[in-house]
Amino acid sequence: MSKKQDIMAATLDLIHEEGLQSVTFSKIFKKANVGSGTIYNYFSNKEEIVNAVYKEARMHMGEHLLQGYDPFASLYERFKCLQLNRLTFGILYPKEFLFIDNFSFSPYISPELRNMDDLHNSREVILSLIVEGQKQGIIKEMDSHLCHQLIHGIISSILKGYYVEKYPLNETQIQQILEASWKSILV
Amino acid sequence: MSKKQDIMAATLDLIHEEGLQSVTFSKIFKKANVGSGTIYNYFSNKEEIVNAVYKEARMHMGEHLLQGYDPFASLYERFKCLQLNRLTFGILYPKEFLFIDNFSFSPYISPELRNMDDLHNSREVILSLIVEGQKQGIIKEMDSHLCHQLIHGIISSILKGYYVEKYPLNETQIQQILEASWKSILV
Amino acid sequence: MSKKQDIMAATLDLIHEEGLQSVTFSKIFKKANVGSGTIYNYFSNKEEIVNAVYKEARMHMGEHLLQGYDPFASLYERFKCLQLNRLTFGILYPKEFLFIDNFSFSPYISPELRNMDDLHNSREVILSLIVEGQKQGIIKEMDSHLCHQLIHGIISSILKGYYVEKYPLNETQIQQILEASWKSILV
Amino acid sequence: MSKKQDIMAATLDLIHEEGLQSVTFSKIFKKANVGSGTIYNYFSNKEEIVNAVYKEARMHMGEHLLQGYDPFASLYERFKCLQLNRLTFGILYPKEFLFIDNFSFSPYISPELRNMDDLHNSREVILSLIVEGQKQGIIKEMDSHLCHQLIHGIISSILKGYYVEKYPLNETQIQQILEASWKSILV
DNA sequence: TATGAATGAGTTTTCATTCAT
DNA sequence: GATGAATGAAAACTCATTCAT
Incomplete structure (x- = not known):
């Protein structure tokens, strides 16, 4: 699975578990197992994800x-x-x-x-x-x-x-x- | 209307307009027209509101x-x-x-x-x-x-x-x- | 001296010592002896300072x-x-x-x-x-x-x-x- | 023109257009039309360039x-x-x-x-x-x-x-x- | 050599919370 | 009670640098 998909999957999981308002980038990084900068290769901000x-x-x-x-x-x-x-x-x-x-x-x-x-x-x-x-x-x-x-x-x-x-x-x-x-x- | 009700009304308005995830205390204060410290006389954090x-x-x-x-x-x-x-x-x-x-x-x-x-x-x-x-x-x-x-x-x-x-x-x-x-x- | 002036003075010092390109907010905070958020009460970004x-x-x-x-x-x-x-x-x-x-x-x-x-x-x-x-x-x-x-x-x-x-x-x-x-x- | 010269020319252009403090490697790469790793074949950091x-x-x-x-x-x-x-x-x-x-x-x-x-x-x-x-x-x-x-x-x-x-x-x-x-x- | 996706340390920015008035 | 300047921990974001190809 690509990094991009990892990030999206982690985001969906987090939204489901904690609700959009408590999804932070650092939670996404950890869950998706990617470096903190990686996300910006694919998305320019959280709304885009x-x-x-x-x-x-x-x-x-x-x-x-x-x-x-x-x-x-x-x-x-x-x-x-x-x-x-x-x-x-x-x-x-x-x-x-x-x-x-x-x-x-x-x-x-x-x-x-x-x-x-x-x-x-x-x-x-x-x-x-x-x-x-x-x-x-x-x-x-x-x-x-x-x-x-x-x-x-x-x-x-x-x-x-x-x-x-x-x-x-x-x-x-x-x-x-x-x-x-x-x-x-x-x- | 009491300050407490001002705060609650402002919170509901903001949730409706922008969604829970983008409601911040400072937006609440401004919309409710109260000082930033006032809220702590009534609520101890955002979840309580x-x-x-x-x-x-x-x-x-x-x-x-x-x-x-x-x-x-x-x-x-x-x-x-x-x-x-x-x-x-x-x-x-x-x-x-x-x-x-x-x-x-x-x-x-x-x-x-x-x-x-x-x-x-x-x-x-x-x-x-x-x-x-x-x-x-x-x-x-x-x-x-x-x-x-x-x-x-x-x-x-x-x-x-x-x-x-x-x-x-x-x-x-x-x-x-x-x-x-x-x-x-x-x- | 006000916090605002502290910040401006620290910024000028740092520009003189290290050049604009190496002035960071954290250097300004430390030199001006203010909290990191304080600056945003007076300026909205570095260019404004x-x-x-x-x-x-x-x-x-x-x-x-x-x-x-x-x-x-x-x-x-x-x-x-x-x-x-x-x-x-x-x-x-x-x-x-x-x-x-x-x-x-x-x-x-x-x-x-x-x-x-x-x-x-x-x-x-x-x-x-x-x-x-x-x-x-x-x-x-x-x-x-x-x-x-x-x-x-x-x-x-x-x-x-x-x-x-x-x-x-x-x-x-x-x-x-x-x-x-x-x-x-x-x- | 060699890659090295491309990089130096792009750097000079950027300094002129935006000032040293806003010259980043990624701007240099784009302007010079080279890959981001290429620069390290010629220079070991920005100051060297x-x-x-x-x-x-x-x-x-x-x-x-x-x-x-x-x-x-x-x-x-x-x-x-x-x-x-x-x-x-x-x-x-x-x-x-x-x-x-x-x-x-x-x-x-x-x-x-x-x-x-x-x-x-x-x-x-x-x-x-x-x-x-x-x-x-x-x-x-x-x-x-x-x-x-x-x-x-x-x-x-x-x-x-x-x-x-x-x-x-x-x-x-x-x-x-x-x-x-x-x-x-x-x- | 040349590349660019991936990285993470460092920087900027936000914002809940405190506290002196 | 009411206020808002000050704060700093945490969040968002940047960017020099690495490394597998």
Whole structure:
């Protein structure tokens, strides 16, 4: 792994463990096992590192969200795939997920970065699925962004409770969550 | 307003404007218009201020959540009241809401504080409403905390999209959200 | 003496002893006997300190240059007074003099600062003396700034040789220098 | 041009543009278009580079000072030749001239280096010219080093004013300066 | 020789905290 | 209680130097 990736990984770990406000360069250096000057070969300040970590996490999530997505499957199947992918991403990569969730709406991240498209344009896939469902009379008529935010929010919120061990997330719970989010937007 | 409240209000403002990680004592002093030593008459360090702000915000929200709550109204009415109260709290007090939402799951806040009960015990009210609905066969059987988190998460997520102006929140949208969250947990 | 003046005095000493390029903040702190943060209550960076020191030295020199200047004395007497004042300033305050001389034509100092007028406007006094002498046919016709620079430069150069102990500067030498500079600009 | 010369030229440029105190190795590397390690094949540290640049500049100036010098010409002609050569050197090579002038009296340069003789021993030529003039009763009796410094200083000072565009230096001005410096040391 | 990524000692800067008023 | 100048430990950042290629 390159020094740059070491630095980014260490930063993500630290944000997860202690929160952004207590991440210092010296903690990053130690965790990443690099010299203190090395970081400046790759980033010019802390904000740049955080932004780079954010971008990478968003790319990673965007890729994961469309795993196994079959555009020819039924609306419901496609919906379930997307929601399940989001949920499993959160389960597999809690650090990435929490970081994205926390900083997407923080003043620390610029609007441009918040609204960035990932390579795979997963946002567009979801939005057009919503619009398609609305045209077919299956999904309730409402602002598609609102609808997107709604089903996205269910997953996020559930994951946060899971992370602090309010409840387990096994097969039963997962099915309940997928159904709940599907029902929430039906006509 | 007392100096103490000036300091807490300034802190909340700064967290909202710049994020916790860039809140410094000197910014607080300037915004609160107090001398730099004054703060130590009330708080012994920054964490104490943030915790105090958090507690106050939680109290405020807890109070607001039960506004107009009629324990004898129908299950659906009570549910809508609670959800609407959460939503309006977020609309009226975005700084408090966002702060609570962000830091409730951050390593910065201690688990005891996260799990604090507000004066009015609004959490208990919601949880017992869920259990009651499940006993009546109206609300789907699932972990009550999971269910709580689910409906809570819908409101949070919707508010965050609203804050960054993804969509407006007027009467129509609000009704849609309340219905969506209700449907999501029905059997 | 105030902390600010302590800092400025220490800076001037260090520039004289080691040259600007080897003046560090920590040397300044130690020499000025102040805490490392104190400096930032008065200056926001090193360039600001150096500029402040420069301004003060210029004011000091400007004041000294006109000491005992009698506007009603003869042209020659006035000329000698100004030249002697410059020379004695250099002898009494070598640190100030060398600093001004070195940095007046260095890229480190901004043109505005280089061209600053001191309180007493000594530059104007000298320039008008030159013009007056030219009108009277005593001083040779030439660009007044060139003429100013010429007599100024004689003193500067002599002082630099004196500082490195090429020769002493006692009464004899001083009279020779004053005469030399006077003769150099006669018709 | 060799790498070594690239490095020295870049160093001189940077000193002229930004002043010695802000010359860093990385600026030198970039300007000289060499790799950062390359410098250590030629110099062991920054002071060595600066000293080498100084020596070279002094050699260059020493050579230039005696251009067209005719030992059999009249005292006045020889004096004018030396002064004019110094002036034209400053006009043609402002970077070298300023660097020599600034650092000859700076604590950065060692006394040995300051007192170095150039190949052509121009200093000796000037000093003996002064002594010769004094023996002939043309030049005033005074310390020969003082006298040297005096006429040298006129040229230096005039050039510095010229560099900051206080006045032009064309044929008229140049003649005035040569005459002024000659008159300044006559009996 | 030439290179430039990596380094860490040293420098600059920030900022929570103290304390005399 | 209220203040803010002074502080110094810690954080951010720079930059000369090394070394494997």
